[in-house]
Amino acid sequence: MTLQEASEIIDYFHTSTPEHLEVLGVDPSRLPPSAQWQRRYEELFDQPVEQRSHFLVSWFEDNQFVGFSTADKITIGERANMHLHVKEASRRRRGIGVECVRQSAELYFQTLKLKQLFCEPNAFNVAPNRTLQKAGFKYLKTHMTVPGPLNFHQAVNRWVMDRS
Numbered sequence: 199m200t201l202q203e204a205s206e207i208i209d210y211f212h213t214s215t216p217e218h219l220e221v222l223g224v225d226p227s228r229l230p231p232s233a234q235w236q237r238r239y240e241e242l243f244d245q246p247v248e249q250r251s252h253f254l255v256s257w258f259e260d261n262q263f264v265g266f267s268t269a270d271k272i273t274i275g276e277r278a279n280m281h282l283h284v285k286e287a288s289r290r291r292r293g294i295g296v297e298c299v300r301q302s303a304e305l306y307f308q309t310l311k312l313k314q315l316f317c318e319p320n321a322f323n324v325a326p327n328r329t330l331q332k333a334g335f336k337y338l339k340t341h342m343t344v345p346g347p348l349n350f351h352q353a354v355n356r357w358v359m360d361r362s
């Protein structure tokens with residue numbers, strides 16, 4: 199992902215309906231203001247990839263930006279957590295998610311030299327849970343947690359792709 203494309207992420211969250219954020223398990227009051235979020239990405243992109251706290255991947259179909267994945271909780275050579283989003287609802291359920299999750303996972307394993315890649319979607323959000331299984335992730339467990347800084351306390355399913 200380029201710095202310019204990173205603004206798509208900010209736009210996605212800030213233009214999502216409260217209902218969609220609820221499905222994602224995101225607390226709207228925890229979204230950073232757009233300008234502050236953009237500055238954080240500028241600082242991120244100033245760092246070498248191996249020192250970044252987040253690794254961002256754009257998804258394209260016919261040269262058009264259609265979605266993104268991000269990785270965080272990164273320990274190079276060991277593990278990371280990934281996220282998955284097709285931006286427009288009209289493009290979902292057409293196979294983009296499975297294909298792009300597979301390709302993003304390969305990119306994370308190679309670039310971050312991972313042994314394990316995790317994903318923890320909200321347990322009641324069917325789309326990512328189905329997508330992860332189809333893309334080759336294995337189900338580990340369901341538990342209550344606050345999965346990230348934008349999230350509220352919720353039930354999540356922990357999925358893993360393990361190459362250790």
Ligand SMILES: CC(C)(COP(=O)(O)OP(=O)(O)OC[C@H]1O[C@@H](n2cnc3c(N)ncnc32)[C@H](O)[C@@H]1OP(=O)(O)O)[C@@H](O)C(=O)NCCC(=O)NCCS
Pocket residue numbers: 221222281282283284285289290291292293294295296297318319320323324325326328329332
């Ligand atoms: C999750 C997401 C990236 C998946 O991408 P996608 O392009 O919609 O997924 P695909 O078309 O590749 O579908 C993969 C599988 O999930 C199933 N699926 C997708 N959305 C579904 C839904 N809303 N309800 C039930 N099944 C669904 C598909 O039917 C398919 O399974 P099948 O082939 O066995 O029928 C996309 O739906 C999305 O962006 N959702 C909103 C954001 C989100 O919830 N992100 C996860 C945050 S952790």
